[in-house]
Amino acid sequence: MPSAHATLAPLVSAAIDNAFGPEYRDADPVLRPSQFADLQSNAALPLAKRLGMPPREVAQRIVEALDVRDVCDEVEISGPGFINLTLSDAWLGSAVDALVADPRRGVPQEAPERIVIDYSAPNVAKEMHVGHLRTTVVGDALARILEHLGHTVTRQNHIGDWGTPFGMLIEHLLDVGEGSDEALVVETDPNSFYQAARRKFDSDEAFAARARSRVVALQGGDQDTLRLWGELLDLSKHYFNAIYTRLGVSLTDADLAGESSYNGDLARVCDELTDAGIATVSDGALCVFLDGFRGREGKPLPLIVRKSDGGYGYATTDLATVRHRVRDLYADRIFYVIGAPQSLHLEMVWATARKAGWLPDSVEPVHVKIGNVLGKDRRILKTRSGAPLRLMALLDEAVATARAAIDADRPGLSEEDREALAPQVGIGAVKYADLSVAHDSEYVFDLDRMVALNGNTSRYLQYAVARTRSIFRNAGEVVVGEKATTITQPEERALALALLDFGDVVSEVGQVLEPHRLCTYLFDLAQTYSVFYEECPILRAEPQVRASRLVLTGLTRDALALGLELLGIDTPETM
Ligand code: ARG
Numbered sequence: 001m002p003s004a005h006a007t008l009a010p011l012v013s014a015a016i017d018n019a020f021g022p023e024y025r026d027a028d029p030v031l032r033p034s035q036f037a038d039l040q041s042n043a044a045l046p047l048a049k050r051l052g053m054p055p056r057e058v059a060q061r062i063v064e065a066l067d068v069r070d071v072c073d074e075v076e077i078s079g080p081g082f083i084n085l086t087l088s089d090a091w092l093g094s095a096v097d098a099l100v101a102d103p104r105r106g107v108p109q110e111a112p113e114r115i116v117i118d119y120s121a122p123n124v125a126k127e128m129h130v131g132h133l134r135t136t137v138v139g140d141a142l143a144r145i146l147e148h149l150g151h152t153v154t155r156q157n158h159i160g161d162w163g164t165p166f167g168m169l170i171e172h173l174l175d176v177g178e179g180s181d182e183a184l185v186v187e188t189d190p191n192s193f194y195q196a197a198r199r200k201f202d203s204d205e206a207f208a209a210r211a212r213s214r215v216v217a218l219q220g221g222d223q224d225t226l227r228l229w230g231e232l233l234d235l236s237k238h239y240f241n242a243i244y245t246r247l248g249v250s251l252t253d254a255d256l257a258g259e260s261s262y263n264g265d266l267a268r269v270c271d272e273l274t275d276a277g278i279a280t281v282s283d284g285a286l287c288v289f290l291d292g293f294r295g296r297e298g299k300p301l302p303l304i305v306r307k308s309d310g311g312y313g314y315a316t317t318d319l320a321t322v323r324h325r326v327r328d329l330y331a332d333r334i335f336y337v338i339g340a341p342q343s344l345h346l347e348m349v350w351a352t353a354r355k356a357g358w359l360p361d362s363v364e365p366v367h368v369k370i371g372n373v374l375g376k377d378r379r380i381l382k383t384r385s386g387a388p389l390r391l392m393a394l395l396d397e398a399v400a401t402a403r404a405a406i407d408a409d410r411p412g413l414s415e416e417d418r419e420a421l422a423p424q425v426g427i428g429a430v431k432y433a434d435l436s437v438a439h440d441s442e443y444v445f446d447l448d449r450m451v452a453l454n455g456n457t458s459r460y461l462q463y464a465v466a467r468t469r470s471i472f473r474n475a476g477e478v479v480v481g482e483k484a485t486t487i488t489q490p491e492e493r494a495l496a497l498a499l500l501d502f503g504d505v506v507s508e509v510g511q512v513l514e515p516h517r518l519c520t521y522l523f524d525l526a527q528t529y530s531v532f533y534e535e536c537p538i539l540r541a542e543p544q545v546r547a548s549r550l551v552l553t554g555l556t557r558d559a560l561a562l563g564l565e566l567l568g569i570d571t572p573e574t575m
Contacts, residue, residue: 003500004087005031012041015066037084044081055081089487092496096485105558106503109150116154116325117143119337123160124236125169127191128391130373130381131339137434139337140249141515141567148566149510154329157251161233161258167215170228172197186235246395248568262320266312269319270305278355284308288352303348322353326363333364340369340440368513369440381445401447402426409453424570425459432458435567436519456523458569464526466575468557478550486548491532495552498528502559522563529556
């Protein structure tokens with residue numbers, strides 16, 4: 001059951017083709033919703049320029065060639081040459097019936113691609129910051145949406161589990177004692193462990209020396225050092241998983257592919273680049289210089305793949321990720337859901353990988369750029385004392401804020417219900433706030449606004465779903481006949497049109513990777529339903545109309561609930 005847009009677009013295109021010949025076959029049917037009709041085609045205007053004809057005459061010729069007998073009641077030319085198309089009630093009714101018969105509610109099953117998504121990627125023995133929260137939430141929504149569209153999604157959690165800080169972290173672990181409370185704090189408050197190690201490293205010369213030789217032992221593969229490193233990793237995984245569970249994020253240990261997992265590839269990466277003449281030694285470091293990448297004063301900008309001390313860095317590891325994802329994971333598309341400032345890094349890594357033949361033209365890497373989360377002062381979100389926020393504390397606060405809002409708005413609910421609702425509303429609110437703005441723009445983290453019952457919030461949407469569910473509880477047994485839907489009222493028409501768009505919107509989000517479009521759609525749908533609910537009595541209507549309105553209500557419930565599920569947001573039974 002294609003949307004109205006998808007139904008009419010090829011018909012308008014065919015009419016253009018018939019009226020003016022195949023050289024105009026590529027002309028865009030330009031269909032937009034309009035206040036005067038269900039859809040309006042603006043195609044005659046640009047065509048008139050190409051043809052050197054008056055636009056209204058072009059519109060007239062298109063209309064004469066247009067065969068929309070089974071779809072539209074009315075076709076009208078208006079203004080300078082717009083074509084207004086009004087769908088027939090009968091077409092709308094049968095399109096809604098077809099939507100009911102489709103268990104996927106219009107979401108297409110697409111030709112499966114292998115898609116690798118790099119997201120979350122926190123660092124071991126460090127706090128996850130709000131930036132990590134956002135890549136986690138956005139990446140997870142994309143993974144869910146693409147999987148639902150039929151693609152094979154491989155999640156890659158590129159955690160920071162390697163590098164020089166492990167020298168001091170391991171020495172600090174030895175100082176406090178493995179298994180001690182001070183070591184176990186990594187499971188709940190990793191930053192306090194990190195800070196303690198850092199303070200010693202900065203103030204205690206003997207400790208710093210130990211830390212440095214520990215790095216050498218780690219890189220040299222010393223067994224005991226690797227065991228200690230593994231211990232820190234396990235403690236950190238505990239923390240990450242606690243956050244993921246709390247957030248309802250689909251990442252598991254099986255998705256971990258941290259920096260360390262590429263250790264065995266890095267020498268090969270450098271050798272292949274050297275052998276191919278792509279990398280050259282400059283000031284002792286192995287570098288790649290690429291056309292078009294210049295730094296300040298036009299100086300060529302190097303991508304350093306091996307430092308002068310022989311160590312490898314972030315760029316080398318990311319080159320290895322491209323190679324691995326194409327060669328071993330057979331990726332058709334690769335998404336890096338990472339902070340916007342890393343865009344130059346990724347561009348250089350991909351350009352190098354293309355040159356080296358690790359990234360064929362058929363594979364498209366995409367940087368899903370993640371913007372900053374700001375505090376009310378419009379600066380990067382911090383605690384009042386200026387320290388980085390503890391993510392778990394932030395989530396606790398979100399749940400507490402939700403609880404207070406529920407207590408205030410819904411005093412009639414039992415204590416038990418309110419307790420159960422608070423995490424669903426609070427966590428949903430945090431995730432939705434991240435998802436409902438373009439992923440590359442900044443937004444202000446404001447819990448009170450996020451848990452509001454009015455406005456573009458998850459709570460509003462959760463409430464809308466709960467309302468549709470309660471209508472069905474009150475309706476008793478509902479028997480839906482085959483030709484159940486009759487559309488007569490304008491509010492029914494608006495709702496039917498919106499419901500028919502659901503599949504297109506999900507599919508589009510899978511293409512453009514912008515979950516906020518799904519949020520906007522769901523919010524509009526919930527508002528359209530609200531107007532319908534006000535104007536069109538459901539349970540009190542006569543049987544035929546009642547059945548039809550219940551069909552529209554059921555489809556609204558399904559689109560909202562599935563839409564929220566694809567965003568990773570719970571839908572409580574009652575609100
Ligand atoms: N761990 C990094 C950070 O915290 C993010 C890694 C992103 N993924 C990647 N393939 N570079 O900033």
